[in-house]
Amino acid sequence: MKRFIKIPKVIFELELTPLQLLVYAGIVSLKSRANYTTATANVIAKRCNISSNSVYTAVNALKAVGLINKTNNIKNGKNTANGYYINNISGAFIKVEYSIFKFNLSPSEFASYITIKSKCNHAKRAFPSLKQISKLAHICIDTVISAVRELANKGLLLFKHYMRHCGCFGHNNYILIDEPEVKEDECKIIKLKTTSEETVLKKVASLFLHKIRYSKFWATRLDTLKNSIRKKILSPYNNIHIVNFKNKTKIDQLIRN
Secondary structure, eight states: OOOEEEEEGGGGGGTOOHHHHHHHHHHHTTOOTTSEEEEOHHHHHHHHTSOHHHHHHHHHHHHHTTSEEEEOOEETTEEOOEEEEEOOOOSOEEEEEGGGGGGOOOHHHHHHHHHHHHTOOTTSEEOOOHHHHHHHHTSOHHHHHHHHHHHHHTTSEEEEOOBOTTSSBOSOEEEEOOOOOOOGGGEEEEEOOOHHHHHHHHHHHHHHHHTOOOOHHHHHTTHHHHHHHHHHHHGGGSSEEEEEHHHHHHHHHHHHO
16 A cells, blocks of 8 residues: 655745755655654654755744744753644645655755646646746756656656647656556566666657657547556556566567567
8 A cells, every 4th residue: 555645735835945845745754643743853864865954954944934843852851853743734735655755856856746746637647847847846947857857767757848730849748657556466576687678668668658649639538548558658667567467468569569
């Protein structure tokens, strides 16, 4: 069963820096059902892959805008791990898997990922412009371009340049990649033995996705086919791949073709 953290979409209106957004997600990932957690700065820093001093700075900013409340705990006359209470915020939210922290994303990469994810439709596709991502994530456009490339290299998303019918480029098309959930009796874990095999599978997926032109017809009438293709084609992007026995033969056919 996958575990998620919830990040309210209204958080983009608070004009947080990428570092503050990352630290907030790290604290939320540690909370209990009572929206409370006790953690040292080193624990939060390790989860977010940043320094302890950066955590102190970000926590003060998060406390100032009212996202969290901090309590200083003292035991035997010495300071211990601080307590953090995460305030409830109503409205729509973004679901982010706990596994996002294992990718060791930089603050700018994390902010770009959350921004793109907030714009996704039901099919995990998003079409925000670089300018829009830059504005919401509070980073420059060049940093957004670098962050998107790193996210693609780490297997968190696919992107392509959208070509309009007039011949000019539109906004990039993004597809967020989630790890597939399948039953143990229907699948087995397959480790890619060589980098060449992994490269071939990624090339097949990219070529297939680049041939798809987004349209209202594709988004409405072909939902079932589209979602089944996503699960079959995008599975090679995991380090440890979970592949359905029935789907593996079709991937092999794509490679041969």
